[in-house]
Amino acid sequence: MKHFQESVYKLIVETSTNLPADVRKAINEARRQEDQGTRAALSLTTIANNIEMAETNVSPICQDTGMPTFIIHTPVGANQLIMKKQILQAVSQATKEGKLRENSVDSLTGANSGDNLGPGTPVIHFEQWERDDIEVKLILKGGGCENKNIQYSLPAELPGLGKAGRDLDGIRKCIMHAVYQAQGQGCSAGFIGVGIGGDRTSGYDLAKQQLFRTADDVNPNPELRKLEEYVMDNANKLGIGTMGFGGQVTLLGCKVGVMNRLPASFFVSVAYNCWAFRRQGVLLNAETGEINGWAYDRGSDVAMEQDETAQADAAPVSERREIVLQTPISEEQIRELRVGDVVVINGLIHTGRDALHKYLMDNDTPVDLNGSVIYHCGPVMVKTEEGEWQVKAAGPTTSIREEPYQGDIIKKFGIRAVIGKGGMGAKTLAALQDHGAVYLNAIGGAAQYYAQCLKKVEGVDYMEFGIPEAMWHLQCEGFAAIVTMDSHGNSLHAEVDKNSLEKLETFKETVFK
């Protein structure tokens, strides 16, 4: 097993940086279905470019490289203890080299272990099989989409859909609701794995196992196949679209599994995975640990389609304004912006996410934030040999988590723009109006695309929060994002949520008798 660790390392790098063929095909297909020139189509173009960039740069597709979860099949008698040790070493090495973000955080102290190792991380499951080779599968599922997982206990009363009973139709309603409740926050268009039955733990486990099926896999159970097809045909009618911007494509895949349950329990568990659906696997020689083959067709065989008509320049001029802003930004400049405008930012911006927002409520900052831009982002950073920090991946994180703090912090520090993804709520919208600020939605997962706009690291504060949570001061050039909440009380997110709830109501009638 001389090569086992090296093979696992290669698997991690491939999974983090190169989306597999079936996922690429699903995204290419989504681009064909989306109306050209719309925000959703433009976002898909950025996503497609980002996928190619990640492969070329051998850098993370998304900065959130997720909870590394390994599913391993070994011949009877293989030494799992040695394998586990080498997996941990491979994870640590991949983290050091910026292929994985430092993602393992002590839940009580908030301390980042710095190497992705710690109680419960990574997740490693072993199983034996009758074959002579070893299979190692890996999924890197990020925290934002993980937060949009949902578990239903039937019977239930579901918003927009009414009663969901303990039958196939009740399950159908749960799945439709699961897609609705995710909105754009899990970086739609997404893939869902559904687990019917089990207990609360095994139900979620079953849901996640479904994510290992390829996008074109057909369910051998005819009832479940019908359910999967129904969801694929109908979920897109909710109109949530890429990143929740509204649009034709909300779901890229739906796979359903079933297991027995207790008489008293009836769980439907849904695992939501963003478009950055990073899963891969290797088949290894059990003697040497060398790679014999890949479990999924590799991404390199499927190019992301270049669709000239979907390029930004092709969008109808009347539909979009592009405004270039240099930081610091004035209130006057902000008040001119409307939902739908594209803003291109140049100058110094600052990252800040969960730890920083909580901290700033009661504390001051070492930097003047008047007229500033706060970027909800936890980047992947590496230090060069010369000791300079380099941005390796830096897309937005889900903003709604900062909802309890954001409005107060905008006012306290004079912030003029917040960049994030998925939108924010009523409290923030009121503060934007009050103070004169905007919310800018960047494309979730497009970590390579944004990293190239971040030209220089000017400094960093609060490193004690760990790399993703620290406050990075970054010089940016040409950072484009869309105004989705303006200073006049308009929110695209509120609008899409309202419209999609109305659409959800149209799925109330029984389909599966």
Ligand SMILES: O=C(O)C[C@H](O)C(=O)O
């Ligand atoms: O943690 C992050 O950087 C992003 C996260 O996956 C999210 O979607 O919010």
Ligand code: SF4
């Ligand atoms: S930022 Fe979006 S693409 Fe990245 S892990 Fe989170 S949900 Fe997935």
